[in-house]
Amino acid sequence: MDRVLGEVLRAAVWDRLHMLEQEASSTDDDSVLLVARSELPRLVAGWRAVLAHHSPDLRGRCPACSSLWRPWVAPCTVWLSAYKHLVYAESMSSGRFEESAASRG
Ligand SMILES: [Zn+2]
Structure with missing residues (x-):
């Protein structure tokens, strides 16, 4: 992928995430529900695709x-x-999670 296409792709994804974030903070609950119903399945499918791409091989490597x-x-x-x-519970701070993840590596 060339650099310009990569930049266009990244900007489009950041814009989409920004739009979803704004929609989620809308005061109109009906709009939030409509967006959640249409976008959540796509976000779940996207996460699944990314995670499948990063699933460990038979040797336990990504x-x-x-x-x-x-x-x-x-x-x-x-x-x-x-x-x-x-998954991560909000009861643990982000810094503590990164510490525990780093200690595993
Ligand atoms: Zn990976």
Whole structure:
């Protein structure tokens, strides 16, 4: 992918995330419900696609993050980020999560 296309792609994704964030903070609950019903399944499908791409191979390595010279033992940063944003309890601060994730590596 060339650099310009990459920049266009990233800007479009950031714009979409910004739009969703604004929609979610709308005071019109009916609008929020409509957006949630239409966008949540797409976001779930997107996360699943990304996570499938970063699923460990038979040797326990992430094929997407590994290179020939530098194997990356799963879970990779994509899975750690998914856990942090989708599962992680708000009772633990983000800094503590990163400390515990770093201590595993
Ligand atoms: Zn990965």
